[in-house]
Amino acid sequence: MGSFLLKRCGVMFLTALCLTFxxxxxxxxxxxxxxxxxxEGNQRMTDVQVENWLQKxxxxxxxxxxxxxxxxxxxxxxxxxxxxxxVTGRCIRSGVTAEEAPQFCGLLQGHWGHSLVxxxxxxxxxxxxxxxxxxxxxxxxxxxxxxxxxxxxxxxMREGSKTDRTLSTFSILTTSTPEYVSxxxxxxxxxxRLGGLRxxxxxxxxxxxxxxxxxxxxxxxxxxxxxxxxxxxxxxxSMAEVMTEQYIRTARLKGLSFSGVVVKHAxxxxxxxxxxxxxxxxxxxxxxxxxxxxxxxxxxxxWTLVAAVGNNDIELMMAASVVAVMVVxxxxxxxxxxxxxxxxRIRVS
Amino acid sequence: MxxxxxxxxxxxxMWQFLPVWIALIxxxxxxxxxxxxxxxxxxxxxxxxxxxxxxxxxxxxxxxIFADQIATFDALDQLxxxxxxxxxxxxxxxxxxxxxxxxDNLARDVFSRMVYGSREVLVIAPAATLFxxxxxxxxxxxxxxxxxxxxxxxSFLANLVLAFPVILLxxxxxxxxxxxDGPEFQLWGGHKWIASVxxxxxxFLFLFPIIFFIVxxxxxxxxxxxxLTIYLAVxxxxxxxxxxGLVFNADPLGIFYMDPNLLNIFVxxxxxxxxxxxxxxxxxxxxxKTRDYVAAAxxxxxxxxxxxxxEVLPNARGPLIVDFCxxxxxxxxxxxxxxxxxxxxxPESPNWGQTINEGRKLLSLYPHLALPPALALMxxxxxxxxxxxxxxxxSLKD
Numbered sequence: 174m175g176s177f178l179l180k181r182c183g184v185m186f187l188t189a190l191c192l193t194f195x196x197x198x199x200x201x202x203x204x205x206x207x208x209x210x211x212x213e214g215n216q217r218m219t220d221v222q223v224e225n226w227l228q229k230x231x232x233x234x235x236x237x238x239x240x241x242x243x244x245x246x247x248x249x250x251x252x253x254x255x256x257x258x259x260v261t262g263r264c265i266r267s268g269v270t271a272e273e274a275p276q277f278c279g280l281l282q283g284h285w286g287h288s289l290v291x292x293x294x295x296x297x298x299x300x301x302x303x304x305x306x307x308x309x310x311x312x313x314x315x316x317x318x319x320x321x322x323x324x325x326x327x328x329x330m331r332e333g334s335k336t337d338r339t340l341s342t343f344s345i346l347t348t349s350t351p352e353y354v355s356x357x358x359x360x361x362x363x364x365x366r367l368g369g370l371r372x373x374x375x376x377x378x379x380x381x382x383x384x385x386x387x388x389x390x391x392x393x394x395x396x397x398x399x400x401x402x403x404x405x406x407x408x409x410x411s412m413a414e415v416m417t418e419q420y421i422r423t424a425r426l427k428g429l430s431f432s433g434v435v436v437k438h439a440x441x442x443x444x445x446x447x448x449x450x451x452x453x454x455x456x457x458x459x460x461x462x463x464x465x466x467x468x469x470x471x472x473x474x475x476w477t478l479v480a481a482v483g484n485n486d487i488e489l490m491m492a493a494s495v496v497a498v499m500v501v502x503x504x505x506x507x508x509x510x511x512x513x514x515x516x517x518r519i520r521v522s
Numbered sequence: 523m524x525x526x527x528x529x530x531x532x533x534x535x536m537w538q539f540l541p542v543w544i545a546l547i548x549x550x551x552x553x554x555x556x557x558x559x560x561x562x563x564x565x566x567x568x569x570x571x572x573x574x575x576x577x578x579x580x581x582x583x584x585x586x587i588f589a590d591q592i593a594t595f596d597a598l599d600q601l602x603x604x605x606x607x608x609x610x611x612x613x614x615x616x617x618x619x620x621x622x623x624x625x626d627n628l629a630r631d632v633f634s635r636m637v638y639g640s641r642e643v644l645v646i647a648p649a650a651t652l653f654x655x656x657x658x659x660x661x662x663x664x665x666x667x668x669x670x671x672x673x674x675x676x677s678f679l680a681n682l683v684l685a686f687p688v689i690l691l692x693x694x695x696x697x698x699x700x701x702x703d704g705p706e707f708q709l710w711g712g713h714k715w716i717a718s719v720x721x722x723x724x725x726f727l728f729l730f731p732i733i734f735f736i737v738x739x740x741x742x743x744x745x746x747x748x749x750l751t752i753y754l755a756v757x758x759x760x761x762x763x764x765x766x767g768l769v770f771n772a773d774p775l776g777i778f779y780m781d782p783n784l785l786n787i788f789v790x791x792x793x794x795x796x797x798x799x800x801x802x803x804x805x806x807x808x809x810x811k812t813r814d815y816v817a818a819a820x821x822x823x824x825x826x827x828x829x830x831x832x833e834v835l836p837n838a839r840g841p842l843i844v845d846f847c848x849x850x851x852x853x854x855x856x857x858x859x860x861x862x863x864x865x866x867x868x869p870e871s872p873n874w875g876q877t878i879n880e881g882r883k884l885l886s887l888y889p890h891l892a893l894p895p896a897l898a899l900m901x902x903x904x905x906x907x908x909x910x911x912x913x914x915x916x917s918l919k920d
Contacts, residue, residue, distance in 0.1 A: 184678070191682055196694070199719070204699035342571065345911060349904035351855045353862045353878055354896040360882075361889040375886055460689040464862060468882060479863070482693045494694075497687045505685065 572912015
């Protein structure tokens with residue numbers, strides 16, 4: 174188990190390095206830098222001025238060196254102005270002299286940079302937005318997981334029965350309805366004049382301060398529906414497989430009631446596979462979160478990502494990407510470890 | 523002129539789809555009649571779920587084919603006084619013509635845009651899925667068959683792409699800026715090629731179909747030089763011709779051409795899908811390579827690539843066909859997502875995702891703008907998923 178964990182973490186570390194580098198490369202392409210320069214300086218800068226500005230601010234160093242600086246494993250650049258003798262550098266902020274400034278300042282040291290759009294330090298923005306999205310995710314999980322497991326278990330209990338067919342078709346229907354479709358349909362039915370019901374609000378802007386049933390129901394349901402079908406189908410497959418096992422037959426033959434067999438013997442083994450699926454569903458939800466937060470105007474992490482990309486806010490984009498990538502990798506790790514931990518039949522040497 | 527009522531609207535929509543109904547009935551009757559000779563496809567008619575899926579998918583395929591006959595207006599026609607009009611609204615000055623499902627924010631016909639939108643999806647989604655399968659199969663077969671260091675490296679790369687949040691990848695990869703960034707190369711005939719990230723990816727990914735077919739023919743017909751020469755020549759001529767046209771945009775005859783916008787989307791979608799296909803093919807190969815017929819082929823002295831492509835691959839078709847259907851559905855959703863964020867599509871295009879995005883801003887006032895494309899997209903994906911489910915059920919039976 175120890176060496177498995179070590180190896181798994183090593184692979185994860187390598188993956189994280191590669192992915193953050195790709196993100197760094199894609200966000201620091203020339204056209205993006207040029208746009209950044211013009212928004213920092215002014216829109217009518219000539220190409221020579223842009224080039225000068227980029228030179229001056231350390232954007233024209235080797236890509237790997239810059240990646241190292243951004244990560245915080247390479248010392249930040251410093252530059253002495255030939256005319257005035259003033260020293261500028263990556264780690265030299267206003268109010269800090271060149272001597273006092275730290276040598277390294279990157280992600281690892283907690284220097285996440287400054288957002289152009291929000292005019293705030295990025296670390297704070299990310300934490301705040303993650304908190305908002307965390308609430309959304311929490312409620313989605315609360316709504317999605319029990320429903321999905323219930324549907325899956327009931328459908329898989331008697332494979333091929335009418336209940337199974339109905340529930341399976343329902344799960345296929347939900348997996349075929351992406352968030353932007355279900356969101357639109359739900360808003361039309363429950364929050365517009367045409368549907369006439371107007372039970373809920375079509376926007377969740379107010380949920381950022383105060384979550385209520387009225388303003389949070391629709392986004393949660395839209396997100397939960399799309400993810401639910403997949404988990405339900407996996408649970409069903411797993412349950413159906415378990416129900417054909419010898420020990421289930423033995424338990425039935427020794428006189429246990431059907432419900433007793435399901436609850437006592439089948440459920441525990443049938444729920445191992447869905448656990449992995451649920452964990453892996455979290456990164457999947459990320460796309461949904463971006464869509465739903467845009468659709469319902471809920472300014473969480475997904476909305477921030479869209480805003481950062483739309484405004485070419487390079488540092489915010491990179492920070493958000495790092496967080497997204499880390500969420501994916503950590504959930505994958507947990508799902509792997511959990512699977513091994515839960516399933517005694519898997520022996521890792 | 524009167525506005526159409528609810529039933530009239532329904533009737534009109536049904537009537538417009540008449541070519542689809544006729545073709546659908548003909549196809550279904552023919553299929554049921556010859557079902558015994560149609561293999562897996564014929565068996566689909568035993569499963570109600572599979573049938574329902576097939577009907578939905580066929581409906582949209584036929585709609586895409588007959589779009590010109592079905593649509594009542596052009597997708598870009600803007601008629602005066604039709605902005606945001608309700609379904610069934612009569613067109614000014616044109617006796618007897620209506621915007622069946624209303625007009626959108628730019629006074630275009632919602633119904634016709636939905637019909638033309640099916641074309642966009644049904645060309646790109648299957649094509650991109652096919653390319654992803656070529657890449658996945660060409661890399662997955664050897665990885666599963668040989669194992670070892672190559673498998674480790676390829677699996678690591680596949681997991682790398684899979685760990686990348688899809689939406690983030692699209693945000694970074696499908697931008698107008700990225701397409702123009704890179705060293706420029708002068709090609710023949712005044713064509714220019716920019717070594718930008720999407721173009722380089724196209725350069726790499728579009729090689730796979732050519733490689734796949736070359737290896738396919740060489741492994742099979744290496745003892746029949748005449749047949750091999752013919753097959754290779756045809757593959758190379760068509761392959762290189764298409765390759766020049768699609769990747770370098772320098773087809774001498776101008777038949778193969780892809781808009782840079784579209785190429786960007788296409789390549790990104792292929793790139794996102796191929797690692798999953800790789801993983802499936804690899805898993806199935808690892809399973810199948812322990813079978814007796816593979817051992818028999820090895821004893822016969824067959825080459826590894828022959829075994830992979832002509833023994834393992836045909837026997838892996840069940841899960842692959844099922845995944846192909848599912849993946850087209852998933853790609854449709856992805857394309858919708860791209861359209862929803864306005865990534866890489868022109869503002870006029872009747873793309874469903876984009877139409878939904880335009881309509882959602884006015885959702886509480888004019889729900890008829892976003893609803894038709896939303897339901898269209900849902901029914902197509904539902905059809906593909908049901909079809910996949912039916913196929914899975916039927917292929918498990920034998």
